[in-house]
Amino acid sequence: MSEKILYGCTALFDSPDSVINAAAKVAEEGYVKYDVHTPYPLHGMDKAMKLKPSKLGYIALIFGLSGASAAMLTLWWMSAVDYPLVIGGKPFFPYPAYIPVVFEITVLSASIATVLSMLFFFFKFPNNIHPLHGTRYMKKVSADKYGILIQADDPKFDESLVKAFFENTGAAEVDLVYWDDEEISHNNSILEPKFLIFLLAAAVITSGATYVSFNKLLYIIPFNWMSEQPKLSAQQASPVFKDGFGMRQPVAGTVARGFLPYQFTGQPDLAGEKLTNSIPVSKRSLEAGRVNFDIYCSPCHGFYGDGASRLHGQFPNPPSLHSEKIRNWTDGRIFAVITEGQNVMPSYATQLSTEERWEVISYIRALQRALNAKESDLK
Amino acid sequence: MSFSTIEYRKKPLPAKVGIAGFCLLALGLILILLSYLTDSDRSAYNNIIGLSFLISLGVGALFFVALEYVAGAVWSTPFRRAAEFISSTIIFLPVLFIPLLLNLNRVFSWTHPLPADKSLIGKAPYLNTNFFIIRVIAFWLIWLIFYHFLTRNSKKQDESSDQQLTQKNIKLSAAFMPIFAVTITFSAIDWLMSIEPHWFSTIFGVYYFSGTVLASLAACTILIVLLNENGYLVNGLKPDHYYSLGALLFAFINFWAYIAFSQFLLIWYANLPEETVWFLTRWYGSWKLISIGLIFVHFIIPYFGLLSQPSKMNSKRLLIMGGWILFSHYYDLYWLVMPNYSKEGVLFGWPELGFPLFISGIIVLVIYYKTKRENLVPIGDPKLRRGIDFRL
Numbered sequence: 001m002s003e004k005i006l007y008g009c010t011a012l013f014d015s016p017d018s019v020i021n022a023a024a025k026v027a028e029e030g031y032v033k034y035d036v037h038t039p040y041p042l043h044g045m046d047k048a049m050k051l052k053p054s055k056l057g058y059i060a061l062i063f064g065l066s067g068a069s070a071a072m073l074t075l076w077w078m079s080a081v082d083y084p085l086v087i088g089g090k091p092f093f094p095y096p097a098y099i100p101v102v103f104e105i106t107v108l109s110a111s112i113a114t115v116l117s118m119l120f121f122f123f124k125f126p127n128n129i130h131p132l133h134g135t136r137y138m139k140k141v142s143a144d145k146y147g148i149l150i151q152a153d154d155p156k157f158d159e160s161l162v163k164a165f166f167e168n169t170g171a172a173e174v175d176l177v178y179w180d181d182e183e184i185s186h187n188n189s190i191l192e193p194k195f196l197i198f199l200l201a202a203a204v205i206t207s208g209a210t211y212v213s214f215n216k217l218l219y220i221i222p223f224n225w226m227s228e229q230p231k232l233s234a235q236q237a238s239p240v241f242k243d244g245f246g247m248r249q250p251v252a253g254t255v256a257r258g259f260l261p262y263q264f265t266g267q268p269d270l271a272g273e274k275l276t277n278s279i280p281v282s283k284r285s286l287e288a289g290r291v292n293f294d295i296y297c298s299p300c301h302g303f304y305g306d307g308a309s310r311l312h313g314q315f316p317n318p319p320s321l322h323s324e325k326i327r328n329w330t331d332g333r334i335f336a337v338i339t340e341g342q343n344v345m346p347s348y349a350t351q352l353s354t355e356e357r358w359e360v361i362s363y364i365r366a367l368q369r370a371l372n373a374k375e376s377d378l379k
Numbered sequence: 380m381s382f383s384t385i386e387y388r389k390k391p392l393p394a395k396v397g398i399a400g401f402c403l404l405a406l407g408l409i410l411i412l413l414s415y416l417t418d419s420d421r422s423a424y425n426n427i428i429g430l431s432f433l434i435s436l437g438v439g440a441l442f443f444v445a446l447e448y449v450a451g452a453v454w455s456t457p458f459r460r461a462a463e464f465i466s467s468t469i470i471f472l473p474v475l476f477i478p479l480l481l482n483l484n485r486v487f488s489w490t491h492p493l494p495a496d497k498s499l500i501g502k503a504p505y506l507n508t509n510f511f512i513i514r515v516i517a518f519w520l521i522w523l524i525f526y527h528f529l530t531r532n533s534k535k536q537d538e539s540s541d542q543q544l545t546q547k548n549i550k551l552s553a554a555f556m557p558i559f560a561v562t563i564t565f566s567a568i569d570w571l572m573s574i575e576p577h578w579f580s581t582i583f584g585v586y587y588f589s590g591t592v593l594a595s596l597a598a599c600t601i602l603i604v605l606l607n608e609n610g611y612l613v614n615g616l617k618p619d620h621y622y623s624l625g626a627l628l629f630a631f632i633n634f635w636a637y638i639a640f641s642q643f644l645l646i647w648y649a650n651l652p653e654e655t656v657w658f659l660t661r662w663y664g665s666w667k668l669i670s671i672g673l674i675f676v677h678f679i680i681p682y683f684g685l686l687s688q689p690s691k692m693n694s695k696r697l698l699i700m701g702g703w704i705l706f707s708h709y710y711d712l713y714w715l716v717m718p719n720y721s722k723e724g725v726l727f728g729w730p731e732l733g734f735p736l737f738i739s740g741i742i743v744l745v746i747y748y749k750t751k752r753e754n755l756v757p758i759g760d761p762k763l764r765r766g767i768d769f770r771l
Contacts, residue, residue, distance in 0.1 A: 043771060088650070
C-alpha cells in the first residue's frame with residue numbers, strides 16, 4: 001500500500017441536510033480542491049459550496065451570437081450577392097423571412113457549443129479514467145448516500161486533520177482513495193493516437209454506412225420493388241427501337257384528337273388575316289369568356305380591360321385593350337397574341353384551349369364596345 | 380421535524396401613499412375632463428388605450444391568481460395577495476368603459492356602416508352596437524364573479540385555515556382558464572381590432588393576451604418587491620422567489636416577441652392588400668419610428684435587462700424592468716390604437732397623459748385601501764409554509 005499515491009479523502013453522509021451543512025463547513029475551512037457527489041441535484045448546494053455562477057452561459061452567448069451572424073451573412077451573400085433571385089416579389093434580401101432560420105441556427109450552434117465545451121473543457125474528454133471509478137464511495141453516492149471528497153493536492157490537505165474534520169461534521173463513513181498504477185501512467189492528451197484513430201474510424205463508419213444505405217442498399221431487392229418497374233419513364237432509353245430513344249415522335253401527317261396545330265407561329269399579321277372566330281357569340285360563350293378573362297387577363301389588363309390592375313406600376317405597364325389599335329385588330333390578330341404572347345406577356349396556349357381563347361376574344365369585343373359604343377348601339 | 384410558526388404582523392401602508400393616489404387620480408380626472416371637452420374624438424381613442432391597459436392589469440392579475448391554483452404552485456403563495464389586490468381593479472372597469480359606450484360612434488366606424496360597404500354589412504351580426512354593449516357588460520360581469528369568489532375564498536381561509544377552500548378555488552380557477560381565454564380574445568377583438576373593422580388578424584387575441592400577462596406580471600412584481608423590501612410581507616422570502624418572478628417576466632417578454640413577429644411575418648409574406656394596410660398605417664410618416672421603437676422598447680431592452688441570472692434576483696433591477704415593461708405595454712397599446720386617429724404622424728400631448736395618471740391613481744388607491752383592510756399574506760393557506768421554504 002505504501003507505494004500508492006493518495007488521491008483524496010472521502011466522507012459519506014446519510015441525509016441531504018447533513019451534506020449541505022458539511023459542504024458549507026468545508027468551504028469555510030478554506031479547502032479549494034473538493035467536490036460533493038449526490039444521487040440527485042440538491043437545492044442550495046451552490047450557495048453552501050460558495051460556487052460562482054457557471055461560465056457555460058458565456059460560451060452559449062458567444063457561440064449563439066456568432067451562429068446568428070454567420071447564418072445572416074450566409075443568407076445575405078447567397079440571396080443578395082451571389083445569386084439574386086426574385087422570390088414572391090420580395091426584395092433580394094428579405095431579412096424578416098430569415099429571422100426564423102437565424103433563430104434556429106442560433107439555438108443549434110449555442111447548444112452544440114455548450115455540450116461540446118462541457119465535454120472537452122469541463123469533463124476533460126476524451127479522458128475517461130478517474131480514481132473514484134469503481135470505489136465503494138462512488139457506488140454509494142450514486143445510490144442512497146451523499147458524499148464529499150477533499151483532494152490530496154489541496155494546499156491545506158493533511159490526512160489526519162481531514163479525517164478528524166470529517167468525523168466532527170457527522171460523517172457516517174470516512175475513507176481514503178488512492179490512484180491506480182494504470183491511472184497514473186495514463187496519458188490524457190486529446191491528441192492521443194488511439195482517440196484520433198477512434199474518431200477517424202467513427203467518421204468513416206458513419207459516412208460509409210450512410211453512403212451504402214442511401215446509394216446501394218435501397219437499390220437491391222427487396223427495397224427496390226416499387227422504384228424499379230418494367231416500364232419506360234420519360235427520357236429513358238429503350239433497345240426496342242432502332243434509334244434507341246424510349247420516347248416516340250407522332251406519326252407524320254397526323255393530328256391529335258380535339259387539337260388543331262397553330263400554323264402561324266411568328267406571323268401574327270398573317271394569322272390576323274387568315275383566322276376567324278369560330279365560336280358563335282352567345283350568352284353562354286360570353287359568360288365563359290368573362291370567367292377566363294377575369295382569371296387570366298385581369299391581373300394585368302384589369303377587370304375592364306383598361307390596364308388599371310393590381311400589377312399596374314410594378315412591371316412595364318400593361319396596355320389598355322380599348323386603344324384604337326387593338327379595336328381595329330381582327331379577332332385572329334388578338335388570337336395570335338394570346339397564343340404566342342407579346343413583349344412581356346407570355347403565351348396562354350397551355351392555359352386556354354382554342355375555344356376558350358375565342359370566347360375570351362368575344363368578351364374583349366364586348367368590353368370594347370361598352371366603352372366605345374356606336375351611334376347605332378343607342379337605338 | 381419541527382415547523383417554526385410563521386410570523387406575520389399586519390402593517391397598513393403609510394398615509395402618504397393614499398394621498399399620492401388621490402393626487403394622481405384627481406390630476407388624471409381633470410386632464411381627462413379637459414380633453415373630453417376640448418377634443419372628444421382624441422380623448423375617446425385615449426380612453427380605449429386606458430381601458431385596455433386596465434383590463435390587462437386587472438384580468439391578467441386574476442389569471443395569475445388562477446394559474447397558481449391550477450398549477451398547484453407553491454412559490455408564489457406568500458405573495459399571491461399582491462396579484463389579488465391588483466385584480467380588484469376589475470371593479471373599476473366601468474369607470475373607463477361607460478364613457479366609451481356613450482361615444483361608440485366616435486371611434487368605431489362599424490356603428491354606422493355605409494350601405495355600399497358589403498364587408499361591414501356582412502359583419503353586422505357581430506359588430507353592432509347592441510351586441511357590443513351586451514358583450515362588454517357580460518365579460519365584465521364574468522370577470523367580476525370570478526374575482527369575487529376567488530378572493531372571497533382566499534380571504535375566508537385567513538381565519539379558518541380550511542383546506543377545502545383551496546380545493547374550491549382550484550375548481551373555480553380551472554373553470555376560469557377557458558373563460559379567460561375566450562373573454563380576453565373577444566375583448567381584444569372588440570376594443571382594439573374593431574377600430575379598423577375591415578382588417579383582421581387571427582392571432583390578434585393571443586397578441587393582446589401576451590401583453591396582458593406581461594403587464595400584469597410586471598405590476599405584481601413591482602408591488603411584491605416594494606412590499607417585501609419594506610418589510611410588509613413575511614420573513615424568509617429569498618432571491619429564489621425574485622428569480623422565479625424575473626424568469627416568468629423574461630419568458631413572457633420572449634412570448635410577446637414571438638407572437639408579435641409571427642403576426643408580422645405572415646402578413647408581410649403573404650402581402651395581401653387587405654392585411655398589409657394595417658402595418659402600412661403604422662409605417663406612414665413618423666409612425667415608422669414608433670413601429671421600429673416598439674421592437675426596442677418591448678423586446679430588446681427588457682430582454683437584455685433580464686437576461687443574466689443575477690439580474691433576475693436583484694430587487695432594483697426587477698423594479699426598473701417592471702416599470703419599463705408597464706411603460707412598454709402602454710406604448711404597445713398606443714401603437715395599436717393611435718395611428719387610426721392621427722393618420723398623418725405621431726401625436727402626443729397633454730391629452731394623452733390623463734388616462735395613465737388616472738389609472739395609476741386607481742391602482743395606488745386600490746392597493747392602499749386593500750392593505751388597510753386585508754392581510755398582505757394569505758396566512759391560512761396550507762401552501763404558505765412550503766412557499767416560504769421554496770428553493771430553486
